[in-house]
Amino acid sequence: MLGMVRSLLSMNPLLYWTLLALTCGYALARGRADERVVAAVCIIASVVTALVLSAWRQRYSGVETGELLVDILTLGAFLFVALRSDRFWPLWIAGLQLTTSMSHVLKAVDLGLVPQAYAAAEKFWSYPILFILAIGTWRGRRRRMIAFSLRPVPAKAGLANSD
Numbered sequence: 001m002l003g004m005v006r007s008l009l010s011m012n013p014l015l016y017w018t019l020l021a022l023t024c025g026y027a028l029a030r031g032r033a034d035e036r037v038v039a040a041v042c043i044i045a046s047v048v049t050a051l052v053l054s055a056w057r058q059r060y061s062g063v064e065t066g067e068l069l070v071d072i073l074t075l076g077a078f079l080f081v082a083l084r085s086d087r088f089w090p091l092w093i094a095g096l097q098l099t100t101s102m103s104h105v106l107k108a109v110d111l112g113l114v115p116q117a118y119a120a121a122e123k124f125w126s127y128p129i130l131f132i133l134a135i136g137t138w139r140g141r142r143r144r145m146i147a148f149s150l151r152p153v154p155a156k157a158g159l160a161n162s163d
Contacts, residue, residue, distance in 0.1 A: 016126065020046055023130040025098040031137040032133050032144075034085045037077065038093060040131055041086070045074040046126075060115035060122070067122065068104045090134035100129075 020042060027039035052066025053059055074096045082090035103121035106112050 007157055012123070016123075017046075019127070019130050023134045027133055027137045030141050032140055034081050034087060034090055035133065035137045035140060037081050039088065041077045042130065042133070045070050060119045062111065063104055063107050064122070068101075071097070071101045071104065071122075087136060087140065089132050092132050093129050096129050100125045103133075 012116060024043050026037035027035040031039065049067055049070050052064075054064060054066075055060075075094065078090065078094040078097045082094040100122060104116060106121065107118045
């Protein structure tokens with residue numbers, strides 16, 4: 001069982017970075033301002049988090065202060081988008097990021113929390129955030145395409161309507 005968990009955890013970085021690239025690339029290429037801001041925040045937060053993590057042997061044995069700072073700034077950015085957006089999906093993303101940020105509080109309250117549990121609580125919600133970003137981008141694009149196709153076509157000058 002432990003071997004299976006370790007193999008899944010060792011696979012996670014490749015899976016995560018691939019999903020991040022695909023999802024954020026799609027949001028940057030096809031999304032509106034909300035989608036593009038959230039995608040940029042996800043990319044920046046992921047890169048900075050990778051740079052501020054503790055050394056491998058002591059990772060998640062205590063509160064990861066660098067990651068805590070990144071998570072708080074990410075939460076602030078997601079809240080900013082959610083509060084000015086006319087869509088509902090940014091609220092979900094902000095809520096999930098709040099849940100991620102609370103993992104640091106749990107570790108601070110219980111320093112005996114197993115590092116793997118802290119790491120899992122810290123990383124798990126990144127996947128639903130990316131999923132919601134992809135769905136929000138797709139639905140927004142679909143909504144714009146439908147609205148564009150329903151727009152009345154202006155009559156060309158000099159042509160009379162034959163109806």
